[in-house]
Amino acid sequence: MILQWTLVMLIVVSTTIGDLLQSIEMKRHGEVTDFRPSGIKAALIGFAKRPLLLWAILSMALSFFTFMVLLSIADLSFAVPATAGSYVVETILARLLLKEHITSYRWAGVMLVTAGVALLAA
Amino acid sequence: MTRMPFKTRILTLVVILTNVLGNFALSFGMKARALATSPTFVSYVSAFFSPVVLLGVSLLVIWLLSRMALMSWADLSFVLPITSLGYVLSAMMGHWFLAERVTSQRWAGTLLIVAGTLLVSFTPHKSQSEKKS
Numbered sequence: 001m002i003l004q005w006t007l008v009m010l011i012v013v014s015t016t017i018g019d020l021l022q023s024i025e026m027k028r029h030g031e032v033t034d035f036r037p038s039g040i041k042a043a044l045i046g047f048a049k050r051p052l053l054l055w056a057i058l059s060m061a062l063s064f065f066t067f068m069v070l071l072s073i074a075d076l077s078f079a080v081p082a083t084a085g086s087y088v089v090e091t092i093l094a095r096l097l098l099k100e101h102i103t104s105y106r107w108a109g110v111m112l113v114t115a116g117v118a119l120l121a122a
Numbered sequence: 123m124t125r126m127p128f129k130t131r132i133l134t135l136v137v138i139l140t141n142v143l144g145n146f147a148l149s150f151g152m153k154a155r156a157l158a159t160s161p162t163f164v165s166y167v168s169a170f171f172s173p174v175v176l177l178g179v180s181l182l183v184i185w186l187l188s189r190m191a192l193m194s195w196a197d198l199s200f201v202l203p204i205t206s207l208g209y210v211l212s213a214m215m216g217h218w219f220l221a222e223r224v225t226s227q228r229w230a231g232t233l234l235i236v237a238g239t240l241l242v243s244f245t246p247h248k249s250q251s252e253k254k255s
Contacts, residue, residue, distance in 0.1 A: 035194070068170065071145075072152035072161070077216030077224045077232070080145060081209055084235045087242075109241035116234030119227050 005121070007070040008082045011063050015086040018059030020093055025050040078120060085117045126196075133192050134204055140185035142211040147178030149220060199243045206239035 029050060032043050047053055070079050091110045094100040102110075151174030169175060193201055213232045216222035 065170075068148055068152055068175070069166065071149045072166075072169065075216055075222040075224075076145060076149040076220055077213040077222050077228055079149070080212040081228075081232045081235050084209070087238070103245050105245045106242050109238040109245075112238030112241060113235050114238075116231040116238060119231030119234065 004070065004074045004078070005082075007066055007074075008079075008085065011066045011070065011083050012086045012089055014059045014063035014066065015083070016089045016093060018056045018063060019086075019090055020097065021052045021056035021059065023094075023098060025053045025056065082117060082120050084113055087113050088117070130192070130195050133188055133195065136188045137185060137192050137201075137205055138207055138211070140181045140188060141205065141208045142215060144178045144181030144185055145208075145212055146215045146219065147174050147181060149178075149216070151175035151178060153220075202243040203236075203240045206236045209236055209239075 025047075029043075029046055032039075034040075034042070067079065067083065074082075088110050091102060091106065095102050151172050152169055154172075154174070189201070189205070209232050213224055213229065217224045
């Protein structure tokens with residue numbers, strides 16, 4: 001059980017770092033509004049110039065491989081909901097680092113997810 | 123929610139199914155093989171490249187791309203709750219096809235997570251501006 005939760009924690013942390021860096025860099029890049037092939041090409045070139053985006057992709061890759069390792073030792077019906085813990089960490093960090101405004105409804109949603117993950121642990 | 127175009131419904135179905143089936147294939151593939159008896163680095167790498175796991179990875183790639191496309195067609199407040207169905211479906215797949223013992227506590231936890239996702243999806247998706255694209 002300890003090994004499984006360690007893997008879950010590693011997944012949650014790497015997912016969070018990946019999503020956070022991605023969010024920061026995508027906002028610096030600006031909204032992608034042009035979805036014609038030329039627009040997509042321009043956007044991809046723009047993405048390549050964003051250094052943090054590479055780290056975001058590496059974090060997400062780490063998270064994915066760790067998820068595969070977790071699936072080798074844990075139930076699917078445990079692994080999928082347990083990794084939802086990343087929602088909670090991400091919301092807190094979005095408030096602290098990205099200065100996003102989290103409404104009370106959102107906090108309530110986060111509490112429900114936390115309670116759900118806690119039930120898996122019990 | 124007004125009547126949704128046919129293509130959006132189909133894409134929504136693709137997003138949900140590729141997510142659930144992709145995770146299922148990963149789980150199935152990572153549990154089979156000699157991994158359980160000898161969990162070495164080499165056996166992990168060979169498991170990563172086994173056909174079932176590769177199928178799972180491909181399905182998850184389709185999931186990621188179709189989800190991005192769906193987000194451009196539909197509101198996030200639609201995408202989020204409908205795709206959180208994946209949590210419940212994953213638990214069902216585990217129960218039916220992987221012979222996992224899904225306790226009532228685990229069902230309750232899964233449903234709470236879905237409820238949390240639903241609640242978040244009812245909130246405005248962009249806090250700074252009311253811009254609608």
